[in-house]
Amino acid sequence: MTSIPSNHMERRKMARAATVMAVLVILIGTAFIISMNTGHVKLTPVEVWNTFWGNGTDRQELILFDFRLPRIVLSILVGAGLAVSGCILQGISRNALAEPGILGINAGAGLAVVLYISFFSMNTAAPVFFLPVFALIGAGLTAALIYILSYSRQRGLSPTRLLVVGIAVAAGISSAMLVLTIRLDPMQYQFVSLWLAGSIWGSNWNFVLALLPWLLVLLPLVFLKARVLNVMALGEHTASGLGAHVERQRLILLAMAVGLAGSSVAVGGGIAFVGLIGPHLARRIVGHQHQYALPVSALMGALLLITADTLARSILQPAEIPTGIVTAIIGAPYFLFLLAKSKS
Amino acid sequence: MNNNRAFANEAGPQLKTRPMAAVAILAGGLIVLALGIAGSISVGAADISLSTVWEAIFHFDANVNQHQIIQELRLPRALSGALVGASFAAAGAIMQGMTRNPLADSGLLGLNAGAGLALALCFAIVPSLPFSSLMLYSFLGAAVGAGMVFGIGSMARGGLTPVRLTIAGAAVSALLIALAEGVALYFRIGQDLAFWYAGGLAGTQWLQVKMTFPWIAGGLAAAIILSRSVTLLSLGEEVATGLGQRTTAVKIACMLVVLVLAGAAVSTAGPIAFIGLIIPHVARMFVGVDYRWIIPCSAVLGALLMVFADIAARMINPPYETPIGALIALIGVPFFLYLAQKEKRVFS
Numbered sequence: 001m002t003s004i005p006s007n008h009m010e011r012r013k014m015a016r017a018a019t020v021m022a023v024l025v026i027l028i029g030t031a032f033i034i035s036m037n038t039g040h041v042k043l044t045p046v047e048v049w050n051t052f053w054g055n056g057t058d059r060q061e062l063i064l065f066d067f068r069l070p071r072i073v074l075s076i077l078v079g080a081g082l083a084v085s086g087c088i089l090q091g092i093s094r095n096a097l098a099e100p101g102i103l104g105i106n107a108g109a110g111l112a113v114v115l116y117i118s119f120f121s122m123n124t125a126a127p128v129f130f131l132p133v134f135a136l137i138g139a140g141l142t143a144a145l146i147y148i149l150s151y152s153r154q155r156g157l158s159p160t161r162l163l164v165v166g167i168a169v170a171a172g173i174s175s176a177m178l179v180l181t182i183r184l185d186p187m188q189y190q191f192v193s194l195w196l197a198g199s200i201w202g203s204n205w206n207f208v209l210a211l212l213p214w215l216l217v218l219l220p221l222v223f224l225k226a227r228v229l230n231v232m233a234l235g236e237h238t239a240s241g242l243g244a245h246v247e248r249q250r251l252i253l254l255a256m257a258v259g260l261a262g263s264s265v266a267v268g269g270g271i272a273f274v275g276l277i278g279p280h281l282a283r284r285i286v287g288h289q290h291q292y293a294l295p296v297s298a299l300m301g302a303l304l305l306i307t308a309d310t311l312a313r314s315i316l317q318p319a320e321i322p323t324g325i326v327t328a329i330i331g332a333p334y335f336l337f338l339l340a341k342s343k344s
Numbered sequence: 345m346n347n348n349r350a351f352a353n354e355a356g357p358q359l360k361t362r363p364m365a366a367v368a369i370l371a372g373g374l375i376v377l378a379l380g381i382a383g384s385i386s387v388g389a390a391d392i393s394l395s396t397v398w399e400a401i402f403h404f405d406a407n408v409n410q411h412q413i414i415q416e417l418r419l420p421r422a423l424s425g426a427l428v429g430a431s432f433a434a435a436g437a438i439m440q441g442m443t444r445n446p447l448a449d450s451g452l453l454g455l456n457a458g459a460g461l462a463l464a465l466c467f468a469i470v471p472s473l474p475f476s477s478l479m480l481y482s483f484l485g486a487a488v489g490a491g492m493v494f495g496i497g498s499m500a501r502g503g504l505t506p507v508r509l510t511i512a513g514a515a516v517s518a519l520l521i522a523l524a525e526g527v528a529l530y531f532r533i534g535q536d537l538a539f540w541y542a543g544g545l546a547g548t549q550w551l552q553v554k555m556t557f558p559w560i561a562g563g564l565a566a567a568i569i570l571s572r573s574v575t576l577l578s579l580g581e582e583v584a585t586g587l588g589q590r591t592t593a594v595k596i597a598c599m600l601v602v603l604v605l606a607g608a609a610v611s612t613a614g615p616i617a618f619i620g621l622i623i624p625h626v627a628r629m630f631v632g633v634d635y636r637w638i639i640p641c642s643a644v645l646g647a648l649l650m651v652f653a654d655i656a657a658r659m660i661n662p663p664y665e666t667p668i669g670a671l672i673a674l675i676g677v678p679f680f681l682y683l684a685q686k687e688k689r690v691f692s
Contacts, residue, residue, distance in 0.1 A: 102511075161684065163507075164507060164510055167510060169677070172674075175667070175670040175674075179670045183664075193525075193529070272522075321526050325523070325529075328519055332519035339500060340500045341500070
């Protein structure tokens with residue numbers, strides 16, 4: 001879908017986006033190295049390097065390959081998935097505050113996962129691979145409910161109604177979740193509460209393998225839809241005037257956003273606000289054209305979550321706090337700042 | 345066109361007051377409330393006949409086992425249910441009138457989350473804190489939550505719109521709950537806190553009733569004194585100023601009353617949302633737009649809802665208790681969605 005840059009402006013934008021992406025990749029690399037060195041057991045960069053190429057002690061290998069690496073890879077993947085999901089939602093709803101967390105899609109995925117955990121134990125490896133499937137069903141049903149409730153035949157999809165309905169549905173789902181969690185035995189409760197708080201720390205390679213296929217399929221598909229998103233962002237009437245099948249395209253994009261959010265939440269837990277901040281910073285830097293904003297959002301989300309995860313592991317050492325709490329503490333003020341700046 | 349008609353439909357019947365209906369609700373409500381409390385006392389793990397309930401209250405005999413159960417467990421529980429319900433509903437009514445926001449509720453505007461964070465900190469740092477100080481900290485927490493929501497909501501260009509308040513409330517609550525969760529996980533008090541968050545009256549003792557009663561009674565009395573001013577505010581700030589009201593002073597007084605009512609209620613029964621949202625709307629539907637009637641009727645109806653929800657919470661799945669917050673959300677969420685549907689002019 002890359003088109004030949006038609007004029008000077010376009011070429012400059014592309015160059016800018018390419019620079020931004022390169023810088024973000026370097027920053028992610030840096031965060032990756034710092035994150036590798038952060039934790040209860042200190043490893044120097046040289047030790048990490050040696051271990052990485054198979055020259056470390058058994059203990060170092062265990063720490064690096066079985067504990068830190070899956071967690072870091074997972075936070076990169078989850079961050080990218082959530083940020084792209086948020087970018088799509090903001091595009092189709094034309095609401096700067098849309099985000100899978102505040103819209104209740106994460107809560108829906110969460111409810112499905114809690115149901116799943118209360119019926120199956122988490123001891124065997126197999127259930128991990130079904131986790132995203134369940135989360136997707138939950139997220140999909142919730143999104144459908146919110147969409148139906150906020151859609152009006154005369155006015156189409158109202159951006160503010162979407163948010164208000166999302167907040168209400170999320171409130172309902174969390175109280176249902178509360179009923180379920182109280183009945184769990186303490187072991188299951190521990191798992192669920194950490195998971196809900198957005199903890200990546202129980203992660204192993206199984207979680208990475210459970211999430212990776214979803215992202216590998218969905219992300220390229222979303223990038224192919226960048227131009228459709230550009231047209232949608234112009235508004236419903238303009239979009240249909242330009243020949244877009246608004247309703248169908250919106251449903252397809254919504255399904256993709258739900259897929260990304262659901263699978264990310266299934267393994268990463270209730271991580272809020274990454275889907276908000278990632279796309280926002282991206283748009284601020286490279287503008288509103290989605291062929292640039294989408295990939296930059298993905299990288300930005302990955303960078304944000306890997307940073308948040310590193311902070312979560314290092315602030316209160318030796319204790320770790322769930323990453324979702326860090327993102328909420330950073331993200332909620334940013335959300336409120338955006339809200340305060342917004343016009344009515 | 346459609347919009348105009350909706351507005352006309354709404355404005356027509358609503359700009360009336362119906363004192364007769366209000367008096368009927370107050371009188372009938374209090375009678376049903378007394379029956380409800382009696383019912384709440386008689387149902388439970390051990391069913392006790394109503395005549396025994398009567399005896400236990402008016403001719404208490406310490407040697408009778410059932411009298412003990414009633415005096416020590418059931419009676420404080422039923423009474424605090426009524427108090428908590430009345431507080432949440434009256435607080436919601438004041439907030440809705442004062443901010444002219446049909447979606448105002450202590451749960452939605454960050455008060456409950458703020459009180460929750462304060463209590464999490466108390467449980468974590470000083471587990472043995474007496475209930476009286478817990479209650480004061482919970483006032484403080486509610487004030488912080490409300491301050492953040494209203495502060496940020498009014499910073500925005502275009503002012504304090506209902507939608508903006510609701511969204512700011514959701515974000516502030518997310519922040520405060522995340523902090524409370526962090527505290528809970530760090531100090532390993534998670535499931536204790538979850539029980540409290542679920543809301544409920546299990547384990548309520550006379551101590552809590554005695555501690556909260558003066559605050560709630562004072563808060564309700566102040567609410568009724570302020571009710572005339574709330575009616576003026578609900579007509580719009582310009583109208584209120586034009587009629588000679590010092591709006592800032594009145595708003596501060598209203599906010600203090602709301603904080604006391606919501607804080608006392610949250611510290612007893614946990615952060616129960618939606619009572620303060622639903623009940624004032626129901627009251628307004630029956631008695632019209634005058635807050636001198638809406639506030640007392642809300643208090644009575646809120647007490648009723650809470651007492652009956654508590655009975656239901658115990659009956660649904662005995663011997664376990666269903667979290668009462670979840671039960672009320674079961675009614676509250678659809679009601680919220682209905683309001684969002686109805687109040688088109690607010691959301692478009």
